[in-house]
Amino acid sequence: MSSALIGGLGLAGLIVLLVLRVPVAFAMFAVGFVGVSVLGSVDSALSLLASETFTLSSSAELVVIPLFILMGNIATVTGLSRKLYDAAYAIVGQVRGGLASATVVGCGGFAALCGSSVASALTMGKVSLAEMERFRYDPRLSTGSVAAGGTLGILIPPSTGFVVYAILTQQSIGRLFLAGVLPGILLALLFILLITVISTLRPDLGPVGPRTSLREKARALVAALPIILIILMTIGGIYGGIFSPVEAAAVGAALVILTGLITRRLSLADFWTAVRDSVMTTATVMLILISAHLLNPFLALSHIPQMVGGFLTGLDIGPYGILALILACYIVLGCFLEGFAMLVLTMPIFFPVITGLGFDPIWFGVLVVLSLEMGLISPPVGVNCFIVKSVAPSVPLRTVFIGILPFWAMMLVALVLLVMFPEIALILPDSMIG
Template sequence: MTVALTMLALFILLAIGMPVAFALAFAGTLGLYLVGGWQALSGVLATAPLSSVESYELISVPLFILMAEFVILSGVADRLFAAAATWVGRVPGGLAMATALAGAGFGAISGSSTASAATLSSTTLPAMLKQGYEARLSGGVVAISGTLAMLIPPSIALILYGIIADVSIGALLIGGVIPGILVTLVIIATVWVLVLINPAAAPKGRAYTVREKLASLRVVGPMLFLFMAVTGVIYTGIATPTEASGLGAFGAFLIVLWERRLTRAGLSKALVHAAHASCMIVMIIVCAKIFGYFFTLTQSTQALVAWVGALDVSRWVILALILLGYLVLGCLMDQVAILILTVPIVLPVIKALGFDPVWFGVIVILMAEVGLVTPPVGLNAFVVARYAKRPLAEIFGGVWPHVISHLLLVAVLVAFPQIILWLPSKMGG
């Protein structure tokens, strides 16, 4: 009864618009008081803040966010689309395909899907509309391409999952590489099918000479430098993810200097944005810890694992129900909050069923990608609509084909887990 009352309080607070962190803290405080009284509550409140943020790996979150801000400041992200368009722009739907490639490139040097969506909205969407692309197709591909930063390392979402689940962050980040490439190809294939069905939705672009194509590759240099400074050193075992985050932030700062884009105002803006985003994430982690203590005292997780173990159904049915739950939650809540709220509860069940936690982490992030573009919350769709000044319904209308293709890819990755696990198994020590 206490668990049901506490969960009801949490969902009511979230429904009325209370920030996720404060809703978790309030509901957790209520539950702890009902279960253990003031003594249990005061003990948790005294220790939870420090124990929540003492993890060494947590340092990587603000550093990767700062790296993303420096990448935006350098202007490299803006030129990624132009380079991709030079190579594939002549193909029907080429600019939309270039948007997916630019999203993957930005994801490889940034861990923020929101920053990726905002950057793509201000560069790729106007270019597509100017060339006569259908607005729904354009908005949909921009929104879904922005989510690639959640999966392709360095991914803030995978880092948070690793911290919460106590799983190797390096293995998670490397595990996101092949699925990230596959998602990019799926987006491109979806665009190709949509243009095949309706050729008028995406006219052909202009042709470029070989010299122009080769010249466009200059932007790839800084991207490869940053990718190797982060993912390369993690894969080879030269540096831990936390150390790689410092290298990445410093490397992105060097690119800003190289591009001669460093100004006092720009630096101040990057630092402030990184601090705001980092504080928000840390606040959610601290408040979720309070809520987590409530579940520990009530032994709700152990009871759930025992109940699931007693069910006379296939483990694949249970996994399908869990993923369906993530899909529904993704339509209603912020992805960071979903990870922090659900992983401590769901992961013991996943382990008890015999599934690999690294594999499950990548699958969960893929489901979170879908949640980022589905109504009513769909954060990336809101970001695209705001930055591009387009109707929100138009963006949501354009993402549905991509949602379907994403879910088909999830089914493939569930059926063949080695697609995710092969690359982490080859990592250097």
């Protein structure tokens, strides 16, 4: 039996395990370990498992994951994340679709704290869906804005998606964080533009919210000032070269904890809950990364990446045609696979092709992460849609999926703009890091 055939059977087995709802990390571990054992030896598979586990567990760069996750969890339990929404609500809530726009702004701000799309959708959904229901927003617009706004968590830095991409491709986490800023702002503005247009054409979908006085606006901004300053200090510290991403994560987590203690909003029970959730999320990410580093050697031994790369480069469609085909694969796979699973499965295959074509790997990382965002709201898997459904159990899942379709189209527009104008993603890392 040829190595390519064994590799194909391994990938088929992986897909079957994922369809059977076997956790991604365990599915990749099983296929990678068995595959390396068959194409190499059991001893080599055991040696690889031990070495990769130790290497990843001792990687200083990965410390950003638990620290930023802890930062977001503390902000949630102390109510700091709600302050972001309240400030956006006070400023734009009185215009048509303003509550939905405030939700997008709040999701963007919270994304700059936790780097998690699921956490952004869950947190903002809890604080905004009840308000939009109270002011008779159409469920399609309200749930769509929460599900789509939550996806900003994987693009606006700090992003766990960028961290995983950086580890898999040996790229700079700092450059990737910088590259995600303008695309994240662009996507948020496209979402707000969409909400404004929909609410203008169909006033019944996004009614006018309550007016707030200048004093009320100022009060809301002052209340949100601590969390805004923390965001500016941590993310701005990275951009200004004051902190490394790891140092910024530590500073941000410490400041959020300190703010919670000073304001007496952080109890010991809340702190324990935030730490426990952070450990569980971090362990999940680490298991996926360790399993990926076991699966990738199996794919290399099977020569499947080289075969797929040769097939793609042999197509007479030009470099951008190949790029479009790869991005289309991500969009389709996003309908069935979880984002991290897509990254670890496809990077060994597609990344050599992209670098061989001369495309910038940082720019490609932004395109990939944006494609992963699209998968987060794509049926039938659409994790963020299920998160929103759990927060709004009275809204049918079909309504949620209908509501996200216009936002999904805006994400496709953003993807096309980034392909046409790579400078949107590259201008900050090229000018600030070089």
